[in-house]
Amino acid sequence: MVFIDRIQTFFGIAGGMLTDPVSIAVLFGSVLLGILFGAMPGLTSTLGVALLTALTYSMDTPMAMICLLSIYVGGTYGGSYASILINIPGTAAAAATAMDGYPLAVKGEGGRAIGLTTTASAIGTIVSMLFVVSISPLISNFALEFTSFEFFLLAFFGILISGTLTAPDLVIKGWIAGFLGLFLACIGRDQLQFYPRFTFGISELESGIEVVPVLIGAFGIPQIIDVLRSRTTMPKAKKLQRIIPEIGTVLRNIPAIIRSALIGVGIGAVPGIGEDIAGWVSYGTAKNTSKHPETFGTGELKGVIASETANNACVGGAMIPLLNLGIPGSPPAAMLLGALMLHGVTPGPMMSFEHPTFILEVAAILLLASMAMWITGMILAKQVVKVLNIPTPLFMPIIGVLCIIGSYSLGLNIFNLYLMLPVGIICYFLTNMGYPIAPLVIGVILGPMADENLRRALMVSQGSFTPVFTRPVSLILFIIIVLTILSQFGWYKRMVEKVKTKIFNNPTVR
């Protein structure tokens, strides 16, 4: 009965949105804006969500969520346009798409590739939406058993795993980025005793650092500096032909689409891991499981479908830890978390009590956004690709103005700008030195949660760490954290190899 009630509520919400002209206008407008953001090289869905957060401040929460999630879905998909037509990924998420997308466009099949990626992206989003609806209650119920120790360890785990998987160079740099984020989160008066920490006598820092300006700075400023500094000139986009895909081709690729969607959801659900990794892993899997892997890289439709399905499925996947645990699954989800907090919604296990229908609302928006994305993609693709002709030196400075006015408008405080710009420039240098930014951002967001829960937990246990080992979930999280750290050490890897060799008695493993 509960299940039927949920389905009824879900369709009630979706129907309500469909019958409201304003919601529909916002939905289609945001999806289109997201596609434009994704299509323009240099702009990302994270930046799109960041900038729109300021614009949605005056909206009510459901409308703001329609706007932000639609941008997220549209932006993730929109990156494929530039990948396919000019061989430059519009977003990180679409980097793998360029491998086969551009060769297809060179062959004169760019329209066909875009038609298929649009359909695959829509199916990927819908599959991920099904996971949001079905898995969320289970995780949410499970998370209700969490106490302060579990939350502290969960935050710690989120930062470590994000640092481990997103570091482009040394894993240690990913961890450093995460702990730098936690350090930034320490700034301001602490939540339990209101003692000022690292405020340097600056009154604006007493309330802590505003998350959204820091996120806008961390994601926006490095992007602006990098694009302008490199003076990238765009190649001429290939022309589009027929876009609507053949049903036969779609049906033949359904197993590949489902597999890629599952990969996307799985990767999206891991804290801090974004759509780019989902796209690459799915592309790699499609290539490895193909009977003709040699065709990948030469214009293989399966390659394009794999990366595009997975990156869009990642959107729903990223919502699962965000909504149920309060831990963002990807960088745009981190921005969404900031936006939700601005609207007074605190994601986490209590979400199902405080906002009982919120997860269903998110799922309904994902469903509608995927449909809107498909319709927009099919109708407006030929017009949207014209944005690829806009020179980057003309739109990046405008993005700069938007970053600045957006950071200021959240709190109407010029100090936000004084914070945003230095953070952005530091993040630019960090990125150039091989430090990932996602763990830093997650650290800033999860810092207060980790700090409070650590001290609360110790308060309850009178300073004892024993509950970490006596509570099953804590113990599991603790073991995972220790294994994550140990797995990076050479001696540990050698020891595991030795143990494997001994157990399986297989000398070739060595």
Add this chain to the structure above:
Amino acid sequence: MPISNGYMPGLIFYSNQIVMIEIEKLRKADIFSGTAILCLGSYSIYEAFQMPMKDSYAGVQNVWYVSPALFPLLIGSILAFLGILLIRTAIKEVGMAGLKSVLNYLSSPDFADFLKQPVTIRFYGIVLNLFVFVFILIPHIDFFLAAIIFLLVFFFMFYCGSDEGIVGLICQIIIGGVILSVFTASGLAEKIDTFAFFSADILVIFFTVWLIFHYYIVAKNGALIPKFKLSLLIGFIAPFTIGIIFKYFLLVPMPHEGLVVSLLDAIWYAEIWS
């Protein structure tokens, strides 16, 4: 200790379209960034020890596990440890010779050449324009005027200008920024405003007009007039579109409201519309 990410190298950088400097250079840079992280961690630990640990604060007797110092101490210790680990990994890979070569490079003419390279000069231009916009223009000048000059400078640098022109623009921004800072910080602006309104805004308008005129001549000589016209068009339309949306539709007061906002207010709230 090979703490490296097997399958990821290059991926994030490729995706972020940021060219990754070679691994060896990266390791050399790691020595410095590791040192900075170590210093930050040590500073965090030092500050944490200044916070109430077991003593009373605001009438509350502390125990170590509820102390506000606990988390900064933990984070500081981990950061310091990771900083040491990073330095150790870097030195292990490039050796002390690598460190010496960096120090030699920093004092060599090659480094001076690097500082003069077009790509570095572009970086100075971008950062300077951002800093002037955020720290000088926005707090003192009408937002619309500030945004127009910010955009025009970027367009003249990167759309209808060349790398050679960036140095000139940087000089102009510095001179303009210094004049405006002195004008506002000395109280001269306030004094003039007692008998003539929006003096700082008018000063910036003069500067903008001069900048436009100067670049018109540059563009004319370089046959860049179409690009110049487009820059001018977008440079004026974009701030008005963004500013009007925020100010009149989202009801966000601008950071500094001056001459243009007063004019727009007069138009927007004119009785003629009601």
